[in-house]
Amino acid sequence: MTVRVRFAPSPTGHLHVGGARTAIFNWLFAKRYHGTFVIRVEDTDQSRSTRQSEAMVLEDLRWLGMPWEEGPDVGGPHAPYRQSERTEIYNRFAAELMTRDVAYRCYCAEEELDEKRKAAEAAGRPPHYDLKCWHNRRNDDAPHAVRFHVPDDGDVTIDDLIRGEVSWKKESLGDFIVVRSDGLPTYNFSVVVDDHEMEITHVIRAEEHLTNTHRQVLIYRAMGWTVPEFAHVSLILGPDRSKLSKRHGATSVSQYAEDGFLPDAMVNYLTLLGWSSPDGAEIFTRQESATKFSLDRVNSAPAVFDHQKLEWVNGQYIHAMTAAQLRPLVAPFFDVPWLEEGIDVVKTSVHRLNQFADALRFVREYEPAEVDRALAEPLAAELRTNGTPVDEATYKAMVERLKTATGLKGKALFMPLRMALTGSDHGPELVRTIPLLRRASAVDPSVLSPLQRVEKCIR
RNA sequence: GGCGCAUUCGUCUAGGGGUCCAGGACGCCGCCCUCUCACGGCGGUAACACGGGUUCAAAUCCCGUAUGCGCUACCA
Numbered sequence: 393m394t395v396r397v398r399f400a401p402s403p404t405g406h407l408h409v410g411g412a413r414t415a416i417f418n419w420l421f422a423k424r425y426h427g428t429f430v431i432r433v434e435d436t437d438q439s440r441s442t443r444q445s446e447a448m449v450l451e452d453l454r455w456l457g458m459p460w461e462e463g464p465d466v467g468g469p470h471a472p473y474r475q476s477e478r479t480e481i482y483n484r485f486a487a488e489l490m491t492r493d494v495a496y497r498c499y500c501a502e503e504e505l506d507e508k509r510k511a512a513e514a515a516g517r518p519p520h521y522d523l524k525c526w527h528n529r530r531n532d533d534a535p536h537a538v539r540f541h542v543p544d545d546g547d548v549t550i551d552d553l554i555r556g557e558v559s560w561k562k563e564s565l566g567d568f569i570v571v572r573s574d575g576l577p578t579y580n581f582s583v584v585v586d587d588h589e590m591e592i593t594h595v596i597r598a599e600e601h602l603t604n605t606h607r608q609v610l611i612y613r614a615m616g617w618t619v620p621e622f623a624h625v626s627l628i629l630g631p632d633r634s635k636l637s638k639r640h641g642a643t644s645v646s647q648y649a650e651d652g653f654l655p656d657a658m659v660n661y662l663t664l665l666g667w668s669s670p671d672g673a674e675i676f677t678r679q680e681s682a683t684k685f686s687l688d689r690v691n692s693a694p695a696v697f698d699h700q701k702l703e704w705v706n707g708q709y710i711h712a713m714t715a716a717q718l719r720p721l722v723a724p725f726f727d728v729p730w731l732e733e734g735i736d737v738v739k740t741s742v743h744r745l746n747q748f749a750d751a752l753r754f755v756r757e758y759e760p761a762e763v764d765r766a767l768a769e770p771l772a773a774e775l776r777t778n779g780t781p782v783d784e785a786t787y788k789a790m791v792e793r794l795k796t797a798t799g800l801k802g803k804a805l806f807m808p809l810r811m812a813l814t815g816s817d818h819g820p821e822l823v824r825t826i827p828l829l830r831r832a833s834a835v836d837p838s839v840l841s842p843l844q845r846v847e848k849c850i851r
Numbered sequence: 852g853g854c855g856c857a858u859u860c861g862u863c864u865a866g867g868g869g870u871c872c873a874g875g876a877c878g879c880c881g882c883c884c885u886c887u888c889a890c891g892g893c894g895g896u897a898a899c900a901c902g903g904g905u906u907c908a909a910a911u912c913c914c915g916u917a918u919g920c921g922c923u924a925c926c927a
Binding site for chain 1: 852853855856858861862863865874875876878885886887889891919920921922926
Protein backbone atom coordinates (compact mmCIF):
# COMPACT_ATOMS: atom_id res chain seq x y z
CA MET A 393 0.00 0.00 0.00
CA THR A 394 1.34 3.40 -0.97
CA VAL A 395 1.27 6.03 1.70
CA ARG A 396 -0.89 9.03 0.86
CA VAL A 397 -1.08 11.97 3.23
CA ARG A 398 -2.59 15.39 2.95
CA PHE A 399 -2.33 18.83 4.45
CA ALA A 400 -5.71 20.50 4.48
CA PRO A 401 -5.54 24.19 5.32
CA SER A 402 -8.57 26.42 5.48
CA PRO A 403 -7.71 29.58 3.62
CA THR A 404 -8.52 32.21 6.20
CA GLY A 405 -5.21 34.05 6.36
CA HIS A 406 -1.53 33.35 6.08
CA LEU A 407 -0.12 29.94 6.99
CA HIS A 408 0.30 29.73 10.75
CA VAL A 409 3.41 28.12 12.27
CA GLY A 410 1.20 25.42 13.79
CA GLY A 411 -0.17 24.60 10.37
CA ALA A 412 3.33 24.73 8.97
CA ARG A 413 4.49 22.12 11.44
CA THR A 414 1.54 19.88 10.63
CA ALA A 415 2.40 20.26 6.94
CA ILE A 416 6.05 19.43 7.67
CA PHE A 417 5.18 16.26 9.56
CA ASN A 418 2.94 15.18 6.70
CA TRP A 419 5.63 15.94 4.16
CA LEU A 420 8.32 14.17 6.19
CA PHE A 421 6.09 11.14 6.60
CA ALA A 422 5.38 11.05 2.87
CA LYS A 423 9.09 11.28 2.03
CA ARG A 424 10.02 8.65 4.60
CA TYR A 425 7.66 6.09 3.11
CA HIS A 426 7.98 7.25 -0.50
CA GLY A 427 4.38 8.28 -0.49
CA THR A 428 2.33 11.09 -1.96
CA PHE A 429 1.78 14.49 -0.37
CA VAL A 430 -1.53 16.11 -1.22
CA ILE A 431 -2.75 19.63 -0.55
CA ARG A 432 -6.48 20.05 -0.16
CA VAL A 433 -8.09 23.39 0.49
CA GLU A 434 -10.91 23.29 3.03
CA ASP A 435 -12.92 26.31 2.07
CA THR A 436 -16.45 25.26 2.88
CA ASP A 437 -16.86 28.14 5.27
CA GLN A 438 -17.66 30.77 2.69
CA SER A 439 -17.72 33.63 5.16
CA ARG A 440 -14.12 33.12 6.21
CA SER A 441 -12.41 31.62 3.18
CA THR A 442 -10.91 33.67 0.38
CA ARG A 443 -9.12 32.80 -2.82
CA GLN A 444 -6.50 35.38 -1.98
CA SER A 445 -5.78 33.67 1.30
CA GLU A 446 -5.48 30.34 -0.50
CA ALA A 447 -2.80 31.86 -2.72
CA MET A 448 -0.96 33.16 0.34
CA VAL A 449 -1.04 29.79 2.08
CA LEU A 450 0.27 28.00 -1.00
CA GLU A 451 2.97 30.64 -1.35
CA ASP A 452 4.00 30.14 2.28
CA LEU A 453 4.13 26.39 1.72
CA ARG A 454 6.26 26.90 -1.38
CA TRP A 455 8.59 29.17 0.54
CA LEU A 456 9.06 26.47 3.16
CA GLY A 457 10.03 24.15 0.35
CA MET A 458 7.76 21.15 0.63
CA PRO A 459 6.54 20.33 -2.85
CA TRP A 460 3.25 18.49 -3.17
CA GLU A 461 2.31 16.00 -5.84
CA GLU A 462 -1.39 16.83 -5.91
CA GLY A 463 -3.19 20.04 -5.07
CA PRO A 464 -5.48 22.81 -6.27
CA ASP A 465 -2.76 24.44 -8.35
CA VAL A 466 -1.19 21.32 -9.86
CA GLY A 467 -4.26 19.12 -10.10
CA GLY A 468 -4.05 15.36 -9.82
CA PRO A 469 -6.09 12.17 -10.20
CA HIS A 470 -8.59 13.20 -7.52
CA ALA A 471 -9.25 16.77 -8.64
CA PRO A 472 -10.71 19.13 -7.73
CA TYR A 473 -8.68 19.75 -4.57
CA ARG A 474 -10.82 22.62 -3.38
CA GLN A 475 -13.77 21.58 -1.25
CA SER A 476 -15.93 24.40 -2.55
CA GLU A 477 -15.71 22.72 -5.95
CA ARG A 478 -16.74 19.31 -4.69
CA THR A 479 -20.25 19.97 -3.46
CA GLU A 480 -21.92 17.52 -5.83
CA ILE A 481 -19.73 14.78 -4.42
CA TYR A 482 -20.75 15.57 -0.85
CA ASN A 483 -24.40 15.80 -1.84
CA ARG A 484 -24.20 12.45 -3.53
CA PHE A 485 -22.83 10.79 -0.41
CA ALA A 486 -25.23 12.67 1.85
CA ALA A 487 -28.06 11.24 -0.26
CA GLU A 488 -26.56 7.80 0.11
CA LEU A 489 -26.39 8.24 3.88
CA MET A 490 -30.08 9.10 3.87
CA THR A 491 -30.89 6.11 1.68
CA ARG A 492 -29.21 3.96 4.29
CA ASP A 493 -31.31 5.69 6.92
CA VAL A 494 -28.33 6.87 8.93
CA ALA A 495 -28.87 10.51 8.05
CA TYR A 496 -32.01 12.60 7.73
CA ARG A 497 -33.27 16.01 6.84
CA CYS A 498 -33.54 18.31 9.82
CA TYR A 499 -35.94 21.21 9.51
CA CYS A 500 -35.27 22.72 12.91
CA ALA A 501 -34.44 26.42 12.96
CA GLU A 502 -31.10 27.46 14.41
CA GLU A 503 -32.73 29.73 16.97
CA GLU A 504 -34.91 26.87 18.14
CA LEU A 505 -31.85 24.63 18.51
CA ASP A 506 -29.99 27.31 20.41
CA GLU A 507 -32.80 27.67 22.91
CA LYS A 508 -33.11 23.94 23.42
CA ARG A 509 -29.37 23.67 23.91
CA LYS A 510 -29.38 26.39 26.52
CA ALA A 511 -32.32 24.86 28.31
CA ALA A 512 -30.66 21.46 28.36
CA GLU A 513 -27.46 22.91 29.74
CA ALA A 514 -29.36 24.83 32.41
CA ALA A 515 -31.12 21.63 33.41
CA GLY A 516 -27.80 19.82 33.57
CA ARG A 517 -28.60 17.56 30.63
CA PRO A 518 -26.17 16.98 27.77
CA PRO A 519 -26.83 19.61 25.09
CA HIS A 520 -27.51 17.07 22.37
CA TYR A 521 -30.03 17.32 19.58
CA ASP A 522 -33.46 16.17 20.77
CA LEU A 523 -34.01 13.96 17.69
CA LYS A 524 -37.23 15.72 16.77
CA CYS A 525 -36.66 15.36 13.03
CA TRP A 526 -35.29 11.85 13.41
CA HIS A 527 -38.52 10.70 14.97
CA ASN A 528 -40.60 12.57 12.37
CA ARG A 529 -38.59 11.91 9.26
CA ARG A 530 -39.84 13.60 6.12
CA ASN A 531 -38.40 14.43 2.76
CA ASP A 532 -39.88 17.64 1.41
CA ASP A 533 -37.82 20.54 0.15
CA ALA A 534 -38.53 23.01 2.90
CA PRO A 535 -35.28 24.60 4.17
CA HIS A 536 -33.30 21.92 5.95
CA ALA A 537 -29.91 20.64 6.96
CA VAL A 538 -28.83 17.01 6.85
CA ARG A 539 -28.11 15.38 10.16
CA PHE A 540 -26.21 12.17 10.88
CA HIS A 541 -27.83 9.78 13.32
CA VAL A 542 -25.51 8.32 15.94
CA PRO A 543 -26.17 4.57 15.94
CA ASP A 544 -26.67 2.41 19.00
CA ASP A 545 -23.28 0.84 18.46
CA GLY A 546 -21.66 4.25 18.27
CA ASP A 547 -18.76 3.60 20.62
CA VAL A 548 -15.45 4.20 18.88
CA THR A 549 -11.86 3.31 19.63
CA ILE A 550 -8.97 4.35 17.47
CA ASP A 551 -5.31 3.52 17.73
CA ASP A 552 -3.76 6.93 17.26
CA LEU A 553 -0.22 6.69 15.92
CA ILE A 554 0.95 9.37 18.34
CA ARG A 555 -1.35 8.89 21.32
CA GLY A 556 -2.19 5.22 21.35
CA GLU A 557 -5.71 4.01 22.07
CA VAL A 558 -8.37 6.66 22.40
CA SER A 559 -12.04 5.76 22.97
CA TRP A 560 -15.37 7.49 23.11
CA LYS A 561 -18.79 6.36 24.24
CA LYS A 562 -21.72 6.85 21.92
CA GLU A 563 -23.41 8.95 24.62
CA SER A 564 -20.81 11.68 24.29
CA LEU A 565 -22.27 12.57 20.92
CA GLY A 566 -25.60 13.91 19.69
CA ASP A 567 -26.85 13.66 16.12
CA PHE A 568 -24.75 16.13 14.16
CA ILE A 569 -25.08 18.14 10.97
CA VAL A 570 -23.30 16.87 7.87
CA VAL A 571 -24.79 19.22 5.31
CA ARG A 572 -25.73 22.76 6.28
CA SER A 573 -28.91 24.47 5.15
CA ASP A 574 -26.85 26.38 2.57
CA GLY A 575 -26.10 23.03 0.93
CA LEU A 576 -22.42 22.99 1.88
CA PRO A 577 -20.97 20.17 3.95
CA THR A 578 -19.61 20.62 7.45
CA TYR A 579 -15.98 19.84 8.16
CA ASN A 580 -16.65 16.47 9.75
CA PHE A 581 -18.42 15.27 6.65
CA SER A 582 -16.33 16.74 3.87
CA VAL A 583 -13.14 15.59 5.50
CA VAL A 584 -14.31 11.99 5.57
CA VAL A 585 -15.59 12.04 2.01
CA ASP A 586 -12.41 13.62 0.70
CA ASP A 587 -9.99 11.51 2.69
CA HIS A 588 -11.79 8.44 1.38
CA GLU A 589 -12.12 9.65 -2.21
CA MET A 590 -8.52 10.82 -2.28
CA GLU A 591 -7.38 7.50 -0.83
CA ILE A 592 -5.62 9.08 2.11
CA THR A 593 -3.96 6.37 4.19
CA HIS A 594 -2.71 8.44 7.14
CA VAL A 595 -4.45 11.46 8.56
CA ILE A 596 -1.84 13.55 10.35
CA ARG A 597 -3.41 16.65 11.78
CA ALA A 598 -3.62 18.92 14.82
CA GLU A 599 -4.86 17.72 18.19
CA GLU A 600 -7.84 20.04 18.07
CA HIS A 601 -9.37 17.50 15.69
CA LEU A 602 -8.92 14.53 17.99
CA THR A 603 -12.42 14.45 19.41
CA ASN A 604 -13.89 15.11 15.97
CA THR A 605 -12.51 11.73 15.00
CA HIS A 606 -15.37 10.07 16.86
CA ARG A 607 -17.90 11.56 14.44
CA GLN A 608 -15.74 10.86 11.46
CA VAL A 609 -15.23 7.18 12.25
CA LEU A 610 -19.00 6.83 12.57
CA ILE A 611 -19.39 8.19 9.04
CA TYR A 612 -16.73 5.83 7.69
CA ARG A 613 -18.59 2.94 9.28
CA ALA A 614 -21.96 4.05 7.96
CA MET A 615 -20.53 4.24 4.45
CA GLY A 616 -18.66 0.99 4.82
CA TRP A 617 -15.36 2.67 4.07
CA THR A 618 -11.92 1.75 5.36
CA VAL A 619 -10.92 3.95 8.26
CA PRO A 620 -7.49 5.53 7.73
CA GLU A 621 -4.75 5.64 10.34
CA PHE A 622 -4.83 8.74 12.52
CA ALA A 623 -2.03 10.72 14.12
CA HIS A 624 -2.92 13.77 16.16
CA VAL A 625 -0.11 16.25 16.66
CA SER A 626 -0.18 18.40 19.77
CA LEU A 627 -0.69 22.13 19.70
CA ILE A 628 1.98 24.82 19.68
CA LEU A 629 1.74 27.14 22.67
CA GLY A 630 2.91 30.66 23.44
CA PRO A 631 5.19 31.46 26.39
CA ASP A 632 2.16 31.68 28.69
CA ARG A 633 1.16 28.15 27.65
CA SER A 634 -2.03 29.18 25.90
CA LYS A 635 -2.49 28.35 22.24
CA LEU A 636 -0.03 30.34 20.13
CA SER A 637 -1.77 33.41 18.75
CA LYS A 638 -1.13 36.88 17.40
CA ARG A 639 -0.72 38.43 20.79
CA HIS A 640 2.38 36.30 21.32
CA GLY A 641 4.03 38.00 18.33
CA ALA A 642 4.66 36.64 14.88
CA THR A 643 2.62 33.54 14.14
CA SER A 644 2.53 33.46 10.36
CA VAL A 645 5.21 31.86 8.27
CA SER A 646 5.37 34.89 5.98
CA GLN A 647 6.18 37.09 8.94
CA TYR A 648 9.21 34.94 9.69
CA ALA A 649 10.30 35.22 6.07
CA GLU A 650 10.11 38.99 6.39
CA ASP A 651 12.03 38.86 9.64
CA GLY A 652 15.00 37.24 7.94
CA PHE A 653 14.55 33.59 8.77
CA LEU A 654 15.63 30.96 6.28
CA PRO A 655 13.09 28.37 5.14
CA ASP A 656 15.53 25.57 5.96
CA ALA A 657 16.01 26.87 9.48
CA MET A 658 12.28 27.31 9.93
CA VAL A 659 11.61 23.74 8.81
CA ASN A 660 14.45 22.47 11.01
CA TYR A 661 13.17 24.27 14.10
CA LEU A 662 9.54 23.33 13.55
CA THR A 663 10.53 19.70 13.02
CA LEU A 664 12.30 19.80 16.37
CA LEU A 665 9.16 21.10 18.01
CA GLY A 666 7.59 17.78 18.87
CA TRP A 667 9.90 15.39 17.10
CA SER A 668 13.40 14.28 18.03
CA SER A 669 15.91 12.55 15.86
CA PRO A 670 16.87 9.09 17.13
CA ASP A 671 20.55 10.11 16.96
CA GLY A 672 19.93 13.27 18.96
CA ALA A 673 20.88 15.60 16.10
CA GLU A 674 19.30 19.04 16.25
CA ILE A 675 20.59 20.62 13.08
CA PHE A 676 19.66 18.58 10.04
CA THR A 677 18.47 18.97 6.48
CA ARG A 678 14.94 17.98 5.59
CA GLN A 679 16.37 15.08 3.61
CA GLU A 680 18.16 13.82 6.71
CA SER A 681 15.12 14.10 8.92
CA ALA A 682 12.98 12.51 6.22
CA THR A 683 15.06 9.35 6.29
CA LYS A 684 14.70 9.10 10.08
CA PHE A 685 11.20 10.42 10.60
CA SER A 686 8.63 8.31 12.40
CA LEU A 687 5.42 9.20 14.16
CA ASP A 688 6.29 7.18 17.25
CA ARG A 689 8.96 9.75 18.04
CA VAL A 690 6.47 12.60 17.91
CA ASN A 691 5.78 13.96 21.38
CA SER A 692 2.14 13.93 22.44
CA ALA A 693 2.47 16.88 24.82
CA PRO A 694 2.00 20.44 23.60
CA ALA A 695 5.15 22.47 22.94
CA VAL A 696 5.95 26.09 23.72
CA PHE A 697 7.31 28.02 20.76
CA ASP A 698 10.82 29.15 21.74
CA HIS A 699 11.78 32.18 19.71
CA GLN A 700 15.33 32.21 21.08
CA LYS A 701 16.01 28.70 19.93
CA LEU A 702 14.60 29.48 16.50
CA GLU A 703 17.06 32.38 16.31
CA TRP A 704 19.88 30.09 17.31
CA VAL A 705 18.92 27.52 14.66
CA ASN A 706 18.70 30.27 12.04
CA GLY A 707 22.13 31.49 13.10
CA GLN A 708 23.55 28.02 12.70
CA TYR A 709 22.35 27.97 9.10
CA ILE A 710 23.67 31.44 8.34
CA HIS A 711 27.07 30.67 9.86
CA ALA A 712 27.36 27.45 7.89
CA MET A 713 26.61 29.12 4.56
CA THR A 714 29.17 30.82 2.34
CA ALA A 715 28.94 34.51 1.58
CA ALA A 716 28.21 33.63 -2.04
CA GLN A 717 25.23 31.52 -0.97
CA LEU A 718 24.02 34.20 1.40
CA ARG A 719 24.33 37.17 -0.96
CA PRO A 720 21.13 36.60 -3.01
CA LEU A 721 19.19 35.96 0.19
CA VAL A 722 20.43 39.09 1.91
CA ALA A 723 20.04 41.34 -1.14
CA PRO A 724 16.25 41.79 -0.76
CA PHE A 725 16.88 43.22 2.70
CA PHE A 726 20.03 45.16 2.00
CA ASP A 727 22.06 45.57 -1.17
CA VAL A 728 25.39 47.27 -1.85
CA PRO A 729 28.14 46.63 -4.43
CA TRP A 730 30.40 45.11 -1.77
CA LEU A 731 27.71 42.95 -0.21
CA GLU A 732 29.42 39.59 -0.55
CA GLU A 733 32.67 40.77 1.07
CA GLY A 734 30.65 42.44 3.79
CA ILE A 735 28.64 39.31 4.51
CA ASP A 736 31.79 37.26 4.76
CA VAL A 737 33.21 39.57 7.42
CA VAL A 738 30.17 39.87 9.70
CA LYS A 739 28.13 36.72 9.21
CA THR A 740 29.12 35.14 12.53
CA SER A 741 27.57 38.04 14.40
CA VAL A 742 24.24 37.70 12.65
CA HIS A 743 21.26 35.45 13.39
CA ARG A 744 18.80 36.74 10.82
CA LEU A 745 19.16 37.93 7.23
CA ASN A 746 17.74 41.34 8.06
CA GLN A 747 20.51 41.96 10.59
CA PHE A 748 23.25 42.35 7.98
CA ALA A 749 22.33 45.97 7.33
CA ASP A 750 22.94 46.79 10.97
CA ALA A 751 26.05 44.68 11.25
CA LEU A 752 27.54 46.52 8.25
CA ARG A 753 26.37 49.96 9.21
CA PHE A 754 29.92 51.00 10.18
CA VAL A 755 30.96 50.66 6.55
CA ARG A 756 28.35 53.08 5.25
CA GLU A 757 28.11 55.47 8.12
CA TYR A 758 31.13 57.02 9.77
CA GLU A 759 31.29 59.50 12.63
CA PRO A 760 34.85 60.67 13.33
CA ALA A 761 35.98 59.51 16.75
CA GLU A 762 38.12 61.23 19.35
CA VAL A 763 41.50 59.75 18.59
CA ASP A 764 44.86 60.81 19.96
CA ARG A 765 46.98 62.52 17.30
CA ALA A 766 49.87 60.43 18.52
CA LEU A 767 48.19 57.54 16.77
CA ALA A 768 46.11 59.27 14.10
CA GLU A 769 48.99 61.08 12.43
CA PRO A 770 51.35 58.10 12.16
CA LEU A 771 48.38 56.05 10.94
CA ALA A 772 47.55 58.57 8.23
CA ALA A 773 51.19 58.64 7.18
CA GLU A 774 51.31 54.84 7.13
CA LEU A 775 48.23 54.59 4.92
CA ARG A 776 49.59 57.25 2.55
CA THR A 777 52.99 55.72 2.08
CA ASN A 778 52.29 52.00 2.29
CA GLY A 779 48.67 51.93 1.21
CA THR A 780 45.78 50.22 2.99
CA PRO A 781 46.21 46.53 3.91
CA VAL A 782 44.56 44.14 1.50
CA ASP A 783 44.98 40.93 3.45
CA GLU A 784 46.31 39.42 6.63
CA ALA A 785 49.98 39.72 5.62
CA THR A 786 49.83 43.40 4.71
CA TYR A 787 47.71 44.07 7.81
CA LYS A 788 50.32 42.50 10.06
CA ALA A 789 53.09 44.44 8.38
CA MET A 790 51.16 47.65 8.96
CA VAL A 791 50.61 46.82 12.61
CA GLU A 792 54.33 46.18 13.09
CA ARG A 793 55.25 49.53 11.57
CA LEU A 794 52.65 51.31 13.68
CA LYS A 795 54.01 49.72 16.83
CA THR A 796 57.42 51.07 15.99
CA ALA A 797 56.15 54.49 14.97
CA THR A 798 53.93 55.04 18.00
CA GLY A 799 55.44 52.87 20.70
CA LEU A 800 51.93 51.56 21.36
CA LYS A 801 50.93 47.92 21.53
CA GLY A 802 48.08 45.66 22.52
CA LYS A 803 44.80 47.25 23.43
CA ALA A 804 46.36 50.71 23.59
CA LEU A 805 47.12 50.41 19.92
CA PHE A 806 44.17 48.45 18.60
CA MET A 807 41.31 50.28 20.29
CA PRO A 808 42.25 53.73 18.97
CA LEU A 809 42.91 52.14 15.61
CA ARG A 810 39.44 50.60 15.63
CA MET A 811 37.86 53.86 16.78
CA ALA A 812 39.63 55.85 14.08
CA LEU A 813 38.57 53.49 11.28
CA THR A 814 35.07 52.44 12.31
CA GLY A 815 33.96 55.07 14.79
CA SER A 816 32.96 52.28 17.15
CA ASP A 817 34.57 50.34 19.98
CA HIS A 818 33.29 47.02 18.73
CA GLY A 819 32.88 45.09 15.51
CA PRO A 820 34.54 42.36 13.48
CA GLU A 821 38.27 41.71 13.67
CA LEU A 822 40.37 44.58 12.30
CA VAL A 823 42.32 42.18 10.13
CA ARG A 824 39.09 41.60 8.22
CA THR A 825 37.54 45.03 8.68
CA ILE A 826 40.32 47.07 7.13
CA PRO A 827 40.56 45.17 3.83
CA LEU A 828 36.75 45.32 3.66
CA LEU A 829 36.72 49.10 4.08
CA ARG A 830 39.36 49.39 1.40
CA ARG A 831 37.45 47.29 -1.10
CA ALA A 832 34.09 48.81 -0.29
CA SER A 833 35.39 52.34 -0.74
CA ALA A 834 36.90 51.31 -4.06
CA VAL A 835 33.60 50.12 -5.52
CA ASP A 836 31.15 52.34 -3.67
CA PRO A 837 31.68 56.11 -3.73
CA SER A 838 29.52 56.56 -0.67
CA VAL A 839 31.95 54.58 1.47
CA LEU A 840 34.86 56.50 2.99
CA SER A 841 38.26 54.90 2.64
CA PRO A 842 40.34 54.17 5.74
CA LEU A 843 42.61 57.10 4.94
CA GLN A 844 39.66 59.50 4.53
CA ARG A 845 38.39 58.35 7.92
CA VAL A 846 41.66 58.95 9.66
CA GLU A 847 41.97 62.36 8.07
CA LYS A 848 38.57 63.29 9.47
CA CYS A 849 39.80 62.41 12.92
CA ILE A 850 42.79 64.68 12.62
CA ARG A 851 40.83 67.66 11.38
C1' G B 852 -20.82 20.79 33.29
C1' G B 853 -19.74 16.30 30.02
C1' C B 854 -16.14 13.90 27.01
C1' G B 855 -11.09 13.68 25.38
C1' C B 856 -5.79 14.73 25.52
C1' A B 857 -1.55 16.19 28.18
C1' U B 858 2.02 16.81 32.56
C1' U B 859 10.77 15.25 32.92
C1' C B 860 15.48 21.48 33.98
C1' G B 861 12.73 28.53 32.49
C1' U B 862 12.02 26.32 27.12
C1' C B 863 12.53 22.04 23.38
C1' U B 864 13.50 17.14 24.56
C1' A B 865 16.10 11.79 25.71
C1' G B 866 14.14 7.98 28.55
C1' G B 867 9.36 2.50 27.55
C1' G B 868 10.88 -1.27 35.29
C1' G B 869 17.22 -1.94 37.45
C1' U B 870 22.73 0.81 33.32
C1' C B 871 19.07 7.65 36.03
C1' C B 872 21.12 10.94 43.20
C1' A B 873 17.99 11.47 35.19
C1' G B 874 21.36 12.62 29.32
C1' G B 875 21.41 16.41 25.19
C1' A B 876 20.01 21.33 23.10
C1' C B 877 18.40 26.65 23.68
C1' G B 878 18.71 30.38 27.46
C1' C B 879 21.44 32.11 31.66
C1' C B 880 26.27 32.35 34.51
C1' G B 881 31.70 31.62 34.58
C1' C B 882 36.36 30.52 32.19
C1' C B 883 39.35 30.11 27.64
C1' C B 884 40.36 32.22 22.71
C1' U B 885 40.85 37.64 21.74
C1' C B 886 42.05 44.77 20.11
C1' U B 887 36.36 44.86 20.95
C1' C B 888 31.70 42.45 19.60
C1' A B 889 30.38 37.95 17.77
C1' C B 890 31.77 32.86 16.53
C1' G B 891 34.00 28.70 18.70
C1' G B 892 35.81 25.64 22.96
C1' C B 893 35.38 24.20 28.16
C1' G B 894 32.65 24.18 32.73
C1' G B 895 28.36 25.40 35.83
C1' U B 896 22.97 26.29 37.05
C1' A B 897 18.42 23.77 36.69
C1' A B 898 13.43 18.87 36.14
C1' C B 899 10.60 13.36 36.76
C1' A B 900 3.07 17.97 39.03
C1' C B 901 0.93 15.69 43.68
C1' G B 902 -1.06 11.32 46.36
C1' G B 903 -1.86 6.28 46.50
C1' G B 904 -0.93 1.46 44.62
C1' U B 905 1.74 -2.92 41.71
C1' U B 906 6.95 -4.67 42.19
C1' C B 907 12.79 -7.03 45.29
C1' A B 908 13.10 -2.42 42.19
C1' A B 909 8.97 3.01 39.21
C1' A B 910 10.62 9.05 35.65
C1' U B 911 9.03 4.49 33.34
C1' C B 912 3.01 0.23 34.81
C1' C B 913 -2.12 1.12 37.31
C1' C B 914 -5.69 4.34 39.98
C1' G B 915 -7.02 8.97 41.84
C1' U B 916 -6.20 14.43 42.52
C1' A B 917 -4.54 19.02 40.62
C1' U B 918 -3.41 22.02 36.60
C1' G B 919 -3.36 23.22 31.39
C1' C B 920 -5.44 22.59 26.70
C1' G B 921 -9.05 20.78 23.05
C1' C B 922 -13.98 19.34 21.62
C1' U B 923 -18.98 19.73 23.12
C1' A B 924 -21.50 24.75 16.33
C1' C B 925 -25.59 24.63 10.37
C1' C B 926 -16.17 26.91 12.24
C1' A B 927 -12.21 24.24 10.55
